[in-house]
Structures are given as structure tokens and as C-alpha cells.
Amino acid sequence: MAPKIKDVAKKAGVSVTTVSRVLNGEKYVKDDLKARVQRAIDELGYSPSHIARSLVRKKTNLIGVIVPDVTSSFYSTILSTIEKTASINEYNLMVCNIIEDNDKELKYLQIFKQMRVDGIIIMHEKLNTEIRELIHKLDIPIIFSSVKPVEQKFVSVIIDDYAAAYDATRYLIGLGHSRIGFIGGDMRDVTSGQNRFAGYKQALADCAIEAIGDYIRFGDYKTQSGYEIMKEMLAGDVVPTAVFAVSDDMAVGAMNCIHDDGLRVPDDLSVIGFDGSQLTEQVRPRLSSMEQPILEMGIVTVDALLALISGNEGAPKKDVILKHKLVIRDSCKSYVNSSTEA
Amino acid sequence: MAPKIKDVAKKAGVSVTTVSRVLNGEKYVKDDLKARVQRAIDELGYSPSHIARSLVRKKTNLIGVIVPDVTSSFYSTILSTIEKTASINEYNLMVCNIIEDNDKELKYLQIFKQMRVDGIIIMHEKLNTEIRELIHKLDIPIIFSSVKPVEQKFVSVIIDDYAAAYDATRYLIGLGHSRIGFIGGDMRDVTSGQNRFAGYKQALADCAIEAIGDYIRFGDYKTQSGYEIMKEMLAGDVVPTAVFAVSDDMAVGAMNCIHDDGLRVPDDLSVIGFDGSQLTEQVRPRLSSMEQPILEMGIVTVDALLALISGNEGAPKKDVILKHKLVIRDSCKSYVNSSTEA
DNA sequence: CTGAAAGCGCTTACAG
DNA sequence: CTGAAAGCGCTTACAG
Structure with a gap:
């Protein structure tokens, strides 16, 4: 034709x-x-024909990207930056959305291999053994973005999640809170699960505040789970005065639950999120959040991958750690011991 | 290697x-x-090698998709369904995010052509002449999803936007409102701009309510523009008692503006959105919305495209019109003439 | 049931 | 500056 x-x-x-x-x-x-x-x-x-060209040039200008959930405001934003940066550099994206589906991820990785994509971006760290084995013998450049799996072989573009969670918690403590609830991530996730939790605990420890089991719960980063966890916390004997959720979506869920319970943020309870997604500005009160530099993260990820692909000497040999930043909006307030307000 | x-x-x-x-x-x-x-x-x-196979089979199992903005909750949701459906059918997606960038769209379309993608999904209707010409001589199956450009040659999977807007407006009128603000879309968009506006006007006309220029404004579907338009309306001499925004994002922007202005939704002003994105449940009060069947739309779009690709007799010859549905949540309230409330 | 050979649509040494 | 030919990694008639 x-x-x-x-x-x-x-x-x-x-x-x-x-x-x-x-x-x-x-x-x-x-x-x-x-x-x-x-x-x-x-x-x-x-x-x-790009197909024919790819065959002889041994280069497809394709990047495969694995994202846990494009409907999340964090991932859709980083994806859009990745797409933009790739496009500027004449690369095209094949996207795979894996919703907690290891089989699909494995299948896509195999497709990426067959497609002979020039590089792969993975934004997910719950790798099972099969996936782990596959990516290790894949000889296609791989970079992890926003997550850091236990693998030593691959470079990650991340923030210091431990420090970020630590700082977020210290912010709440600095506001006078000591009953600080924690809505964590999946503990199978090193970066967003374990590290953020560790940061939270250390902040409490450094201020001689006891970590209370009832205040510590783990969700799946989504709004709904933040809502449900908050509900459990509100049903407890002693309710926290502040809550730190490790994703903005969960923080919003928590805020909604508080609202639906007839309480007010930040007057009755302070809430701080994590990520810095656009949702922070879409809700009321506007959500204070420990922000990741999402745009920069997308750009750096693609740049690093392209360097890896071209065997450039600028290619990162180790993780790229970006700066986190506390952005204060309207969802946190200082706590004073009596019922008087600051 | x-x-x-x-x-x-x-x-x-x-x-x-x-x-x-x-x-x-x-x-x-x-x-x-x-x-x-x-x-x-x-x-x-x-x-x-998928590359080599594609070359001889003359089939790439690739679908190119053009989406206006993946960070919008509507598009990210439909994209995720499209991806899922494509994946089930062994097709892979190349995504192009065009943010009001006709050049990028044109460039991607050309790339899709070079890539010999098997089919193309376009979720955008502001086609310039160059793009129009290109897609007409492209001989790759193309389907439009959620939009219906003026072109006659292509099939669209859409709802009846006119009727949906009409019904949304009638809902507000039925609640007793007559001062109904309209936060429209881009009038260069036939589907989401013109048709929804026409539905709004007709509903008013059918109820002998005069359309007031000050109440009618047009945005870009995003939260920020809803906010700004609402600000203008609130600054007017006579403020509407209800507002209909043609996207949930703009409706949320309007709600936020109302909130920041010290007024309350729905007590002081009712707000209804359009799309049925997940944002409707993430805000407080929860947003009532004229919903598109987003998941179904994604599935039907891919199924129709695959039928087109395989020359299947099941391939749609004309537009597929899906049903819209009013979902009532907490952002609208009936209006009583005096200051007494219903 | 199995294999040699042509061909998919390009690019790239190699010669001239 | 230009072209004939080989080759990229497969699939698919065609023979046997």
C-alpha cells in the first residue's frame, strides 16, 4: 500500500x-x-518505515515505561514529563500500566525485550523473583524512577525518602504535635514503604516521642485506603492530633474522612501529605505536602536513561538523589496542649 | 548481542x-x-524480534494514542482502560501527550505513520488543516474517542454531549434554580465546547429562562480556569445560584473559589460537573456530575478500533453513542426564592 | 513433517 | 558524488 x-x-x-x-x-x-x-x-x-530502519540500525528509539497506576496524580504527572522529555529527544514511549499485576508486568517486560526497546523506565519496586531474574539478564538499559528496589545493579532517580519522611514528621512535631498518626505505604516497598516509615519513627525517637502502634497503619497509596485508615484511627480510644500520610492521595482520603466525621482540618486535626501532586491544590483546605520534584524527576530520569543508552560518559553510575521540599499550605496547624488554639 | x-x-x-x-x-x-x-x-x-516480525507480517500490534493531557483525571482514567483493553488483545500503546501543541501532534502522527502502527486513537478535536489533511490520507484506521470532530470520515465513540448538558441544566432548573452560571469549554471544540453549550442554552430556553451573558464563560477544562471564571462570576452584580461546569476539574475549581470566597457549596451555590472522574469523590462536598461512562468508553473504543483493523464486519460504520448518567452527590441543593432553605 | 530460498523495507560498506 | 549488493532477523510459499 x-x-x-x-x-x-x-x-x-x-x-x-x-x-x-x-x-x-x-x-x-x-x-x-x-x-x-x-x-x-x-x-x-x-x-x-521505522520498522525497517530499526531492524538495520539496531535502534528503535523506543522507551518502555512501567507505571503502577496512571490514574494516580503523582504518576500521571511524572509520566507526562517523561513523555515530554523523551519526545524532545526523538524517543517514543510504550507505556504499561500495571495495577498490582506481576504477570502483566512480566509479560510487558518480555514484550519490551521483543520490541527491542532502547531503554526501560520502571516506577515500581515490588519485583518478584521472575521479574528480578528477567531484568538482570535483559541487557537493555534500565532505570528506576521514584523508587529504589533492593537491586544493586540499577540506578534510581529518587529523593531521600527517609529524610523526607523524617522532615515531614519533624515539621509536625515542631508544630507542637506529639500524637502523630502515620498512614504508611506498602512495607514490601523499600522506598515508599520502609524508608518513609523509618524516617517517621526516627523523628519521633529523636524527640523522645513514643511511637504508638494504634497510630501506625499501612495503606496502598490511594485515596480510599487513606480514608479507611483514618476511620480506624478516629475510632480509637485516643485520636491523634496530626496525621502524616505518605501519599497525597491517602492524605486527601484522610482529610475527607475527618470531614465526613464532622471534624475539621486543620482545627481538629492536622494532615500532611507526600508527593506534591496537583491534588494538593485541588482540595480544601489545600494540602501541605512533602514534595518530590516531580518535573525534575521525570526530566532527570529520561536524561539519565538516554545517557545510559548512548554509553555516554555522563551516564550516572549510582543513584541520583533529588531534593525534597516541604510545601506548607493550609492543612496543618500548631497544637497547644489545652483545648485553646494557637 | x-x-x-x-x-x-x-x-x-x-x-x-x-x-x-x-x-x-x-x-x-x-x-x-x-x-x-x-x-x-x-x-x-x-x-x-518483534521488529523483524512486524516487517514481514506487515503488522506491528501497535496502537498510537493521542491524548490532550494525561494529568487530567478524565483522560488518565480513559487511558488506563484503553491500555488494559489493548493489552488483553495483545496490542501495545504508544502514547503522545499533546498539551495544546499542534506541532507536536502533527509530528507524532507522522511518527505513528512511520512506525506503521495498526491503528490510532485520538481524544482531541481541535484539528488544524495540516493535521486534517494528514489523517485523511493516512490509510491507517483511526477512531476518535470522547470527541467528535467535524470530519465525516471517522467514527467517534462518544456520549450525546448536547443531551447530557441539557439534562444537567434541567436538573439544576428542576431544583429551582434559574440563575445558572455556565463554565464552558473551548468553543473550537465541537463536542465538549459547542454541543455542551447548546444543550445548556436549550434547557434554559425550554424553561423560558433567559440566558444571561454574564453567567456564560468559557475555560480550558482545567481546575485553574474554573477557579478564575468563578471568581469573575462572583464579582458580578448578580451572582448565580448554581453553576454548571463542563468538566469536573473546572467544577472543582469553581467550588474552591466559592470556598475561598467564604461561601458554601451547596448552601450558597450549587455546582455540578461533567465527566465523572475520580475527582468527584475526592473533594468535599462530593461533586455531583453528569457522568460519561469512562470505562465503557475506553473498552468500546479499543474494540471498535480492533474491528476496524481486522476489517471485521463488526466494525462500526458510524458513531457509537454511549449513555450519559447524572450522578447526584452533595454539591447541589434546591433553591427557594426567599432566603429560606428547602 | 522439514528445509532452501525469497522477500519484508530499509542502510551501509564497498567500488567506482 | 552515485549505485549494486549484502544484510538486519524474521516468515512463508514452494518443493520434497
Whole structure:
């Protein structure tokens, strides 16, 4: 159907080699030939087959990306930056959305392999053994973004999740809170599960505040789970005065639960989130959050991957740690011991 | 680097034809040969090149999708359904995020062409002339999802936006409102701009309510623009008692503005949105919305495209109109003329 | 049931 | 500056 390089060559009265040369902008083609070829291309509406090119060039300009859930505001934002940065560099994205589905992830990884993608970005760290084995023998550059699995072989672009959680908790403590609830992530996740929890605990410890089991619960990062966890906390004997959730979505869930319970944020309870997604500005009160530099993270991830792909000396040999930043909005308030308010 | 079919053949002591046959699950291969080939494949960790296959099969199993903004809750949700449905059918997605960037869209369309994608999904209707021309001579199946551009040649999977907007407005009127603000979309968009506006106007007309210019404004579907438009309306001489925004994001922006202005939803002002995105449940009060069947829309879009690709007789010849549905939550309230409340 | 050979649509040494 | 030919890694008639 579609015209091929041969058709162009015939129409222009030159060899396919010559057509290929003008296609690839090589010098050493006489102007008149070049013009004839160009005209033939235009008239035919010819467009070279990326497939055929990839086969011979051994380069697809494709990046496979595995994202846990595109509907999450954090991931959709980072994905959009990744797409933009890739596009600027003439790379295209194949996206795989895995919703807690290891089989799908494995299948996609295999597809990426078959597709001969030039590189892979993974934003997920709950790798099972099969996946782990596969990526280790894959010999395609892989980079992890926003997560840091236990693997030593791969580079991650992340923030210091431990420090960020520590700082968020200290912020709450600094506000006078000592009954601080923690809505954590999945403890199978090193980065967003374990590290953030460790940061929280250390902050309490450093201030001689006891960590109370009832105040510590773990969700799945989504709004709904934040809501349910908050409900459990509110049903407890002693309710926390502040809550730190390790995702903005869960923080919003918590805020909603507090609201539905007839209480008010931040007057009755302070809430702080994590990520810095756009949701922070879409809710009322606006959500204070320990923010990841999402845009920068996307850009750095792609740049690092491209460096890895091209074997560039600029390619990172170890993790790239970006800066986190506390952004104070309206969901936290200082706590004073009596019922008087600050 | 990666092993090729030839390596497998050599290792198994058979021809590449035979390897190809077991790869493609053909019958007529003796069991012992099949076993030998399989072992060679496993030992080598061989995985066939999708690139090479695509070249000879003239089929890439790739779908190109153009989405206006993946960070919008509506689009990220439909995208995730599209991805899921495609994946089930062994198709992979190349996604292009165009933020009001016609050049990028054109460039991607050309890339899709070069990539020889099997089909294209477009969720955007502000097509300029160049794009229009390109898609018309593209001879790749194209389907529009959630939008219906003026083109006659292509099939759209949509709701009846006119009727949906009409029904939403009638709902507000039925609640006793007559001063109904309208936060519209881009009037260059036929579907979400013009049609929804027409539905709003007709509903007012049918109830002998005058459409007031000050109450009618147009945004860009995003939260921020809903906020700003609401601000303008609140600054007017006579403030509406209800507002209909043609996207949930804008409706949330409007709610936030109302909140920040010290007023309350729905007591002082009712707000209804459009789309049925997850944001409706993430805000307080929960947002009533004229919902599109997002999940169904994604599934139907992919199914229709695949039918188009395979030349199936089940392929839709004309637009597929899905049902809209009013979902009442907590952001609207009936209006009584005096200041007494219903 | 199995294999040699042509061909998918390009690019790239190699010669001239 | 230009072209004939080989080759990228597969599949698929065609023979046997």
C-alpha cells in the first residue's frame, strides 16, 4: 500500500541508495538529484518505515515505561514529563500500566525485550523473583524512577525518602504535635514503604516521642485506603492530633474522612501529605505536602536513561538523589496542649 | 548481542524454518524436534524480534494514542482502560501527550505513520488543516474517542454531549434554580465546547429562562480556569445560584473559589460537573456530575478500533453513542426564592 | 513433517 | 558524488 523507497527511487530515476542518502541528510548528493528525490517523496507522500530502519540500525528509539497506576496524580504527572522529555529527544514511549499485576508486568517486560526497546523506565519496586531474574539478564538499559528496589545493579532517580519522611514528621512535631498518626505505604516497598516509615519513627525517637502502634497503619497509596485508615484511627480510644500520610492521595482520603466525621482540618486535626501532586491544590483546605520534584524527576530520569543508552560518559553510575521540599499550605496547624488554639 | 533465530537453529540442529514454526505454534513439527528447539530457546534465552516480525507480517500490534493531557483525571482514567483493553488483545500503546501543541501532534502522527502502527486513537478535536489533511490520507484506521470532530470520515465513540448538558441544566432548573452560571469549554471544540453549550442554552430556553451573558464563560477544562471564571462570576452584580461546569476539574475549581470566597457549596451555590472522574469523590462536598461512562468508553473504543483493523464486519460504520448518567452527590441543593432553605 | 530460498523495507560498506 | 549488493532477523510459499 504505502510507497516504499524503491518507488521513490524509480520515480526520481535514481538508486535506492541515493534516496536513502537524502532521507538521512547525508552530504555528497548533488543538488539536482536531491531535488528530484525530494519531489518524488512529496508527490508519493512517502514516509520511511521505522520498522525497517530499526531492524538495520539496531535502534528503535523506543522507551518502555512501567507505571503502577496512571490514574494516580503523582504518576500521571511524572509520566507526562517523561513523555515530554523523551519526545524532545526523538524517543517514543510504550507505556504499561500495571495495577498490582506481576504477570502483566512480566509479560510487558518480555514484550519490551521483543520490541527491542532502547531503554526501560520502571516506577515500581515490588519485583518478584521472575521479574528480578528477567531484568538482570535483559541487557537493555534500565532505570528506576521514584523508587529504589533492593537491586544493586540499577540506578534510581529518587529523593531521600527517609529524610523526607523524617522532615515531614519533624515539621509536625515542631508544630507542637506529639500524637502523630502515620498512614504508611506498602512495607514490601523499600522506598515508599520502609524508608518513609523509618524516617517517621526516627523523628519521633529523636524527640523522645513514643511511637504508638494504634497510630501506625499501612495503606496502598490511594485515596480510599487513606480514608479507611483514618476511620480506624478516629475510632480509637485516643485520636491523634496530626496525621502524616505518605501519599497525597491517602492524605486527601484522610482529610475527607475527618470531614465526613464532622471534624475539621486543620482545627481538629492536622494532615500532611507526600508527593506534591496537583491534588494538593485541588482540595480544601489545600494540602501541605512533602514534595518530590516531580518535573525534575521525570526530566532527570529520561536524561539519565538516554545517557545510559548512548554509553555516554555522563551516564550516572549510582543513584541520583533529588531534593525534597516541604510545601506548607493550609492543612496543618500548631497544637497547644489545652483545648485553646494557637 | 541477543541470540537470533539462526543461533537457535544451529544449537538445535534444525533449520530456521523449523524454529520459526515452533515459535508460531504451527502443527506439523515432530515432537522431538519441537522439544529440541524449545530447549535451545530456553538455554539461549531467545526471544524473537518483534521488529523483524512486524516487517514481514506487515503488522506491528501497535496502537498510537493521542491524548490532550494525561494529568487530567478524565483522560488518565480513559487511558488506563484503553491500555488494559489493548493489552488483553495483545496490542501495545504508544502514547503522545499533546498539551495544546499542534506541532507536536502533527509530528507524532507522522511518527505513528512511520512506525506503521495498526491503528490510532485520538481524544482531541481541535484539528488544524495540516493535521486534517494528514489523517485523511493516512490509510491507517483511526477512531476518535470522547470527541467528535467535524470530519465525516471517522467514527467517534462518544456520549450525546448536547443531551447530557441539557439534562444537567434541567436538573439544576428542576431544583429551582434559574440563575445558572455556565463554565464552558473551548468553543473550537465541537463536542465538549459547542454541543455542551447548546444543550445548556436549550434547557434554559425550554424553561423560558433567559440566558444571561454574564453567567456564560468559557475555560480550558482545567481546575485553574474554573477557579478564575468563578471568581469573575462572583464579582458580578448578580451572582448565580448554581453553576454548571463542563468538566469536573473546572467544577472543582469553581467550588474552591466559592470556598475561598467564604461561601458554601451547596448552601450558597450549587455546582455540578461533567465527566465523572475520580475527582468527584475526592473533594468535599462530593461533586455531583453528569457522568460519561469512562470505562465503557475506553473498552468500546479499543474494540471498535480492533474491528476496524481486522476489517471485521463488526466494525462500526458510524458513531457509537454511549449513555450519559447524572450522578447526584452533595454539591447541589434546591433553591427557594426567599432566603429560606428547602 | 522439514528445509532452501525469497522477500519484508530499509542502510551501509564497498567500488567506482 | 552515485549505485549494486549484502544484510538486519524474521516468515512463508514452494518443493520434497
